[in-house]
Amino acid sequence: MTSTDATACPHCGWPDRGEPFQVLSRHATATGRTEWTRCGCGSLQVRVADGCGTRVVSRSRLAVRSGTASH
Template structure:
């Protein structure tokens, strides 16, 4: 996963401030909370929610569809 400070998903262009496609899990912390989400393109994101607002601090790449370890699924 790579850190991000962008305002849109680098994989599909979905705005970071928009509602995520899917909420995977939520965890409360002393400072606010952490929300794991999945973008419409499949990218897993870690969102931190605290007094400063919401920001994406890490995100993965979308999963390759139809392949596994570089080999087509059969």
Template sequence: MTGSDHHCARCGWPIDQPFQVLSRHRTSEGLVTYTRCACGLLRMHLTPATSTI
């Protein structure tokens, strides 16, 4: 299978439906989430923090 922005490049699993969430925590940059795909690929995703000035 070919990869895209929405699917794992190795197995085609939908990225927005992680097989397993390993860790989720807030940082100064936003919310960091580490997930594992069905094929075992580890992925890190940063959801940027919104700032109000």
């Protein structure tokens, strides 16, 4: 996972505040909550929701698909 200051997914360009994204889990923290989400393109994201709003603080690279090699 890499940290991010971007406001859009670097893999597909979809805005971080836009739908669709799938919430995988939510966890309460002392200052708000942490959410693990998956972008529409498949990138895993960690979102922090607190008094400053909701933001993506870390995201994964896209998974490499096996079996797609060309001949």
